[in-house]
Amino acid sequence: MERYDGRLGELTERYVAAHPRSRALMEQAGQHLPGGNTRSVLHFEPFPLVMESGWADRLRDVDSSEYIDCAGEFSAGLYGHSDPTIRAAIEAALDNGLVLGAPNRYEARLAELIAQRFPSLEQMRFCNSGTEANLLAVMTARIVTGRDSILVFSGAYHGGVLSYPTGGNAMNVPLDVVMTPFNDVESFTSVMSQQGPKIAAVLVEPVLGAAGNMVASQEFLEALRKLTRDHGALLIFDEVKTSRLGEGGMQGRTAITPDMTTLGKYLGGGLSFGAFGGTRHVMERFDPGHPDALKHAGTFNNNPLSLAAGIAGLREVFTRERAEEFLSISERFREELASELKRRGLPVQVSGLGSILSLHYGETLPRNAEAVHPATMKLRRLVHLDCLEKGVYLTARGDIFLSLPMTEGTLTHLKDSLVASAESEVAYL
Numbered sequence: 297m298e299r300y301d302g303r304l305g306e307l308t309e310r311y312v313a314a315h316p317r318s319r320a321l322m323e324q325a326g327q328h329l330p331g332g333n334t335r336s337v338l339h340f341e342p343f344p345l346v347m348e349s350g351w352a353d354r355l356r357d358v359d360s361s362e363y364i365d366c367a368g369e370f371s372a373g374l375y376g377h378s379d380p381t382i383r384a385a386i387e388a389a390l391d392n393g394l395v396l397g398a399p400n401r402y403e404a405r406l407a408e409l410i411a412q413r414f415p416s417l418e419q420m421r422f423c424n425s426g427t428e429a430n431l432l433a434v435m436t437a438r439i440v441t442g443r444d445s446i447l448v449f450s451g452a453y454h455g456g457v458l459s460y461p462t463g464g465n466a467m468n469v470p471l472d473v474v475m476t477p478f479n480d481v482e483s484f485t486s487v488m489s490q491q492g493p494k495i496a497a498v499l500v501e502p503v504l505g506a507a508g509n510m511v512a513s514q515e516f517l518e519a520l521r522k523l524t525r526d527h528g529a530l531l532i533f534d535e536v537k538t539s540r541l542g543e544g545g546m547q548g549r550t551a552i553t554p555d556m557t558t559l560g561k562y563l564g565g566g567l568s569f570g571a572f573g574g575t576r577h578v579m580e581r582f583d584p585g586h587p588d589a590l591k592h593a594g595t596f597n598n599n600p601l602s603l604a605a606g607i608a609g610l611r612e613v614f615t616r617e618r619a620e621e622f623l624s625i626s627e628r629f630r631e632e633l634a635s636e637l638k639r640r641g642l643p644v645q646v647s648g649l650g651s652i653l654s655l656h657y658g659e660t661l662p663r664n665a666e667a668v669h670p671a672t673m674k675l676r677r678l679v680h681l682d683c684l685e686k687g688v689y690l691t692a693r694g695d696i697f698l699s700l701p702m703t704e705g706t707l708t709h710l711k712d713s714l715v716a717s718a719e720s721e722v723a724y725l
Contacts, residue, residue, distance in 0.1 A: 299723075299724045299725075300674055300678075300724050300725060302724075303678060303721070303724040304677065304678060304681075307678065307681040307682060307685075308341070308342055308681065310681075310685065311342065311681055311684065311685075312342055314359065314361065314685075315343075315345060315357065315359045315361070316359065317346070317357075317358040317359045318343060318344070318345050318346040318357060318358055318359060319342075319343050321346045321358060322343045322344065322346065323343075336456075337370070337691075337692075337693070338692075339692075340680070340692035344692075345357045345358075345684075345689075346358045348360075350365060350376075350377035350378075351376075351377050351378045352376045352377060352378055352701040353365050353376050353377075353699050353701040353702045353706060354377075355377075355689055361684075361687070362687060363684070363687050363688060363689035364687060364688050364689065364702075364706060364709070364710055365377070365689055365699065366688060366689055366690050366691075366696045366697060366698070366710065367689050367690060367691045367695070367697065368697030368698070368699050369561075369566070369697075370537075370561070370691065370695065370697065371536075371537040371540060371561045371562060371651075371652060371697050372560075372561040372562050372564075372566060373562070373566065373697065373699055374540055374561075374562035374566075374609075374614065374651075374699055374700060375562065375565060375566055375609060375613060375614070375699070375700055375701075376699045376700060376701035377566075379609075379613060379700075379701075381608050381609075381612050381613050382565045382566060382605050382608055382609060382613065384608070385565070385604045385605050385607065385608035386565070386567070386601050386604060386605050388604065389402070389600045389601050389603075389604035389605075390601060392600065393600070394600070394601070395595065395596070395599070395600075396600065399598065400598055400600050400603070402598070402600055402603035402604050402607060403422065403598045403603055405603075405607050406422075406603050406606050406607050406610075407420055407422075409606075409607060409610045409611060410559070410563070410571065410610070413539075413543060413544055413545075413548075413610070413616070414535070414539070414544060414545060414547065414548070414557055414559075415544075415553065416533070416547060416553045416554050416555070416556070416557045416573075416574060416575075417557050417571075417573040417574065418573070418574065418575050418576045418579065419573055419574070419575075419576050419579035419580065419582075420571050420572065420573025420574075420579065421571065421572055421573060421579070421582055421592055421597070422569070422570065422571050422597045422598060422603070423570040423571065423572065423592075423594055423597055424568050424569065424570055424594060424596050424597065424599075425455070425560055425568060425569075425570045426454075426455055426534070426536035426537075426558060426559070426560030426561060426570050427454070427455025427456050427457060427458065427570070428455070428570045428594075429455075429536065429558035429559060429560055429570035429571055429572040430454040430455050430458050430499065430532075430534055430536070430558050430572070431455060431457065431458060431469065432572050432592065433497075433499075433532050433556050433558050433572040433574075434446050434458070434471065434496075434497060434499060434532070436556070436572070436574075436578065436579075436581070436590070437496045437497035437529075437530040437532065437555075437556065438496045438497070439581070439590065440496075440530065440578055440581070441496040441497070441528065441529065441530060442496075443493075443494055443495060443496035443529070444471075444472045444494065444496060445471075445472045445473070445474050445491065445494045445495050445496060446471050446472070446473055446474070446495070446496060446497055446498075446499055447473075447474045447475070447476065447487065447488075447491075447495050447497070447498045447499070447529075448460050448473055448474070448475055448498075448499050448500075449475065449476060449477065449478035449500060449501075449504065449664070449665075450462070450475050450476070450477055450478065450507075450664070450665050450666065451478060451504055451506065451507025451508075451664065451665025451666075452478070452499075452500075452501055452504060452505075452506070452507065452534075453501075453505055453506035453507075454499060454501070454534050454536075454558075457469045458499075459506070460473070460475060461506070461507075461665075462665065472494075474487060474491055474495065477664045477665070477666050478500075478504045478507070478510065478512070478516075478663070478664040478665065479504075479510065479512060479513055479516050479663040479664045480516075480663075480664060481515055481516055481519045484516070484519060484520065484523070485519065485523065488523045488526075488527055492523070492526070492527030492528075492529065493527065493528075495524075495527060495529040496529060496530065497524075497529055497530040497531070497532050497555075497556075498520055498524050498529055498530075498531050498532065499532045499534060500512070500517075500520060500531075500532070500533060500534065501533075501534045501535075501536075501537070501538065502517065502533060502534075502535065502538050502545075502546035502547070502550070503537070503538050503541070503546065503648065503649055503652060504664070504665070505537055505652070505695070506693070507664070507665040507668070508647055508654045508656060508662065508665070508668055508672070508694070509647045509648035509649075509652050509653055509654040509695065510647055510648075510661075510662060510663060510664060510665075511647070511648065511649050512546075513663075514550055517550050517552050518552065520552075521552050521553075521554075524555075530554075530555040530556055530574075530578070531554040531555050531556075532554060532555065532556040532557070532558065532574075533545075533546065533547055533554040533556070533557045533558070534558050535547065535557055535558065535559055536558055536559060536560040536561050536570075537561055537652060538652070539559055539561075539562075539563065540561070540562055540614075540619070540622075540650075540651060540652075541623055541649055541650050541651070541652070542619055542620055542623045542650075543616040543617075543619040543620055554574070555574050555575060555578065556572065556573065556574035556575075556578060557572070557573060557574065558570070558571070558572045559571040559572070562609070562614070563606050563609070563610075564602040564603075564605060564606050565602065565604075565605025565606050565608060565609045566605060567599070567601055567602040567605050568596070568599070568602055569599075569602045569603075569606060613700070614700070618700075622650070622651065622700060623650045623651070625707075626650040626651035626698045627649065627650045629698065629707050629710075629711065630646055630648060630649070630650065630653050632711060633646050633653075633711050633714060633715065634646040636711065636715050637715060637718060640715070640719060642718055642719060642722055643657060643658055643659055643722065644656070644657060644675070644718045644722060645657075645658060645659075645660065645661045645662075647661055647662070648696075650698075651697060651698035651699070652695070652696075652697060653695075653696045654676075654694045654695055654696060655672075655675065655676060655679060655694060655696075655714070655718060656668065656669065656672050656675075657669045657671040657672045657674075657675045657722070657725065658671075658672070671725045672694075673693075673694070674725055675718070675721060675722060675725060676692075676693065676694035677692075678721035678724060679694075679714075679717045679718060679721050680692055680694070682717045682720065682721055683713060683714070683717050686713045686716070686717065687713075688710060688713045688714070688717075696714075
C-alpha cells in the first residue's frame with residue numbers, strides 16, 4: 297500500500313504540474329457546475345483534462361498536450377473526430393434547417409439501414425441516448441407482459457438512471473429490480489425458477505461494459521434466450537456499445553435473436569442518438585393511428601443532424617464489410633496486447649472483444665463483476681496517469697476504445713505504450 301500511495305502521489309504531482317490551464321478552467325467551471333462537472337464519468341482526481349480540440353484519432357488539451365484518443369467518447373467516437381463523409385452529411389442537413397417539427401426524409405432511411413444490420417429490430421423508435429433507449433425498452437416490456445420486475449446483472453450500466461454497480465446508485469429510477477451475477481448460468485437459472493413469473497424482461501449487455509468489458513459466454517446467452525421464452529419474459533439486448541462489434545453486433549456474432557434491442561453511441565455518427573425496437577408484435581403498440589397507442593414523444597427524436605450523420609456512417613463509412621474488417625483488426629490488436637503482457641510474465645489480463653477492451657490485474661480473466669481482482673482499479677489508476685504522460689488518453693475507469701482512423705502504426709505505438717505502462721506500474725501494487 298505504501299509503494300502504491302507513493303507512486304500515485306508522484307504521478308499526480310507530475311500531472312498537476314503539466315496541466316495548469318486545465319486545473320484553472322476546472323476551478324472556474326465549479327462556480328456554476330458542481331465540481332466543474334456535468335458528466336460524472338469524466339471526472340477523475342486531481343482534476344480532469346479540459347480538451348481544446350480533436351481530429352481523426354487525436355486530441356489536444358488546453359495545455360497543448362496531444363494524445364491518441366482511446367477514450368473514444370466511451371465507444372460513441374467510432375468515426376473519430378473529423379471523418380469527411382460524416383461532416384459533409386451534417387453540413388448538408390444543416391443547410392436544410394435544424395428542427396423541422398414534422399417527419400423528415402432521414403428517419404425512415406436510417407431505420408431501414410439499422411433493420412438490415414439487426415434483424416431483431418423489425419420496427420423501432422428513435423430517441424436521444426442509450427439511457428433513454430433502455431428506459432423506454434424496459435417500460436415497453438412491463439406494459440407488454442403486464443409484469444413489473446426487471447432482471448439485470450451486477451455491475452451493469454444501462455444509463456445514468458439504470459446503473460447497477462456495487463453499492464447501488466441513488467439516481468436509479470424506482471423499478472422493481474432483480475439482480476444476479478453476469479455469466480453465471482446456475483445463478484440465473486435459480487433466480488428464474490423462483491421469480492420467473494414476475495419478470496417482465498431480462499436486460500443484458502452482451503459485453504458487460506462498465507464492470508470491465510467482460511464478454512458473455514455463448515452458453516450464458518443461450519440460457520437467457522431459453523429461460524426468458526420458457527417464463528414469458530422479454531429478452532432485451534443492450535447493444536448501445538456492442539453494436540459496433542461486427543456488422544450485426546453481438547446478436548449477429550452469437551446468432552441469438554432478442555425480443556428487443558437498444559442502440560445508441562456511434563449510430564448517430566458522433567451526435568446524440570438512441571433507438572429501441574424489436575418484433576412487430578411488441579412495437580406496433582406505438583402506432584399513433586391506434587386509439588390505445590403508447591405515447592413516446594421527444595422534441596429531438598428525429599433530429600435531422602443525427603439521422604443524416606447516422607445514415608452516412610452506415611451507408612458509406614462503417615459498411616458491413618468495414619465493420620467485419622475493423623473487428624478483425626481490433627481483435628488482433630487485443631490478442632497481441634494480451635500475448636505480449638503474458639510473454640513478459642505480467643499478471644495483467646486483457647478483457648473485451650475487438651475495439652472494446654480493458655486491463656485487469658490477476659492471473660485469469662474475470663467472468664463477472666464479482667470476480668474482479670481488488671487491485672485492478674489501482675492498476676488502472678496508475679496506468680491512466682502514466683499513459684497520459686505517454687500521450688495516450690484512456691478513460692479514467694479503464695476502458696480502451698479503438699476507432700476507425702487508427703492506423704497500423706498507431707496501434708503498434710498504442711500496444712507498446714500500454715505494455716510499457718503496465719510493466720512499470722504493476723510493480724507498485
